[in-house]
Amino acid sequence: MAMPIRIEAIEAILVDLPTIRPHRLSMTTMRIQTLVIVRLRCLDGVEGLGEATTIGGLSYGAESPEAIKSAIDDYLAPLLIEHPVDSVRALRALMRNAVRGNGFARSALETAWLDAQGKRLGLPLSTLLGGALHQRLPVAWTLASGDTERDIAEAEQCLEQHRHRLFKLKIGSHDVADDVRHVSAIKQALGERAEVRVDVNQAWSEAQAVQGIRALEAAGVTLIEQPVDARLRDALARLSARFDVAVMADESVCDARDGFGLAAAHAADVFALKLPKAGGPLATLELAAIAEAAGIGLYGGTMLEGTIGTAASLHVFSTLERLEWGTELFGPRLLVEDIVSCGLDYAEFGVGVPTGPGLGVELDETQLARYRRR
Numbered sequence: 001m002a003m004p005i006r007i008e009a010i011e012a013i014l015v016d017l018p019t020i021r022p023h024r025l026s027m028t029t030m031r032i033q034t035l036v037i038v039r040l041r042c043l044d045g046v047e048g049l050g051e052a053t054t055i056g057g058l059s060y061g062a063e064s065p066e067a068i069k070s071a072i073d074d075y076l077a078p079l080l081i082e083h084p085v086d087s088v089r090a091l092r093a094l095m096r097n098a099v100r101g102n103g104f105a106r107s108a109l110e111t112a113w114l115d116a117q118g119k120r121l122g123l124p125l126s127t128l129l130g131g132a133l134h135q136r137l138p139v140a141w142t143l144a145s146g147d148t149e150r151d152i153a154e155a156e157q158c159l160e161q162h163r164h165r166l167f168k169l170k171i172g173s174h175d176v177a178d179d180v181r182h183v184s185a186i187k188q189a190l191g192e193r194a195e196v197r198v199d200v201n202q203a204w205s206e207a208q209a210v211q212g213i214r215a216l217e218a219a220g221v222t223l224i225e226q227p228v229d230a231r232l233r234d235a236l237a238r239l240s241a242r243f244d245v246a247v248m249a250d251e252s253v254c255d256a257r258d259g260f261g262l263a264a265a266h267a268a269d270v271f272a273l274k275l276p277k278a279g280g281p282l283a284t285l286e287l288a289a290i291a292e293a294a295g296i297g298l299y300g301g302t303m304l305e306g307t308i309g310t311a312a313s314l315h316v317f318s319t320l321e322r323l324e325w326g327t328e329l330f331g332p333r334l335l336v337e338d339i340v341s342c343g344l345d346y347a348e349f350g351v352g353v354p355t356g357p358g359l360g361v362e363l364d365e366t367q368l369a370r371y372r373r374r
């Protein structure tokens with residue numbers, strides 16, 4: 001019997017890339033995006049790539065880029081090195097049993113394993129996950145310059161160039177009335193040519209949410225993302241029941257267990273799927289299955305990853321039969337520079353699912369050397 005192929009080395013690399021403009025969210029303003037890139041080398045010479053990128057340091061989640069790197073380098077890599085590469089489920093069980101939380105780090109390693117296996121077998125990652133049902137997916141753009149006129153101009157440009165016609169507005173850092181004015185002005189300017197959605201990133205109290213959602217629904221907004229604190233499941237359920245406009249859980253729903261709780265409580269109409277939140281590609285599909293069983297809509301979310309993490313999400317989301325709210329996989333487009341040799345195929349309001357082996361993307365070593373943190 002042939003000796004099993006083993007993992008030889010794992011490296012987590014911090015990469016700081018400038019954004020095309022300041023990106024204003026309710027909790028922070030981003031001017032650079034820090035990617036955490038994982039390189040997983042196997043003894044047969046195959047290397048897999050993964051990404052564990054978060055939004056605004058510690059402002060979105062409990063894992064910072066530096067902590068993710070430490071979790072990988074100091075804890076997960078020693079656990080996985082010398083481990084055979086024949087079963088991603090064995091690798092996942094090993095990580096889950098030895099490490100609490102740290103879903104971003106585990107997700108990047110599972111992705112890197114799948115990329116390596118795909119390259120080894122000559123198959124795209126989506127094929128390893130059962131096969132793609134979509135070759136292209138729609139992509140929303142986030143208008144978050146902080147300025148109404150600038151956001152309208154940006155949206156008009158996106159429409160004209162056939163880049164995006166789904167727009168998400170990041171709100172919650174101003175008074176509810178100011179946010180409503182901002183969103184309504186943008187929706188009015190774009191009219192029926194575009195769909196406008198909002199992400200409050202947990203910023204509102206329940207009372208503010210009632211006031212805000214009522215006005216936004218009247219203005220023609222189609223989706224309200226995470227209006228209240230992630231832990232306020234009952235408040236989310238009351239808001240979902242009270243309004244016709246769809247309410248989406250993002251920070252409230254990470255993995256299948258969260259999804260089960262929200263579904264049982266009728267707390268949301270839509271779930272935002274994100275690989276790192278769930279703890280990896282397989283866990284994301286488990287959450288999607290809960291949503292499908294419960295009749296909850298699906299949306300392909302982003303942690304504003306670069307091309308590697310975005311490609312991983314594309315492969316996973318392409319296997320879902322129904323993704324009725326589309327995706328927001330625009331992360332690479334927010335960055336001025338990239339660290340891959342060939343970017344994703346963005347065109348006609350969407351993006352193509354890569355077709356090459358594994359993730360279907362290759363590192364540009366020169367760019368990586370230039371932007372990696374020293």
Ligand SMILES: [Mg+2]
Pocket residue numbers: 199201225226250251272
């Ligand atoms: Mg969100």
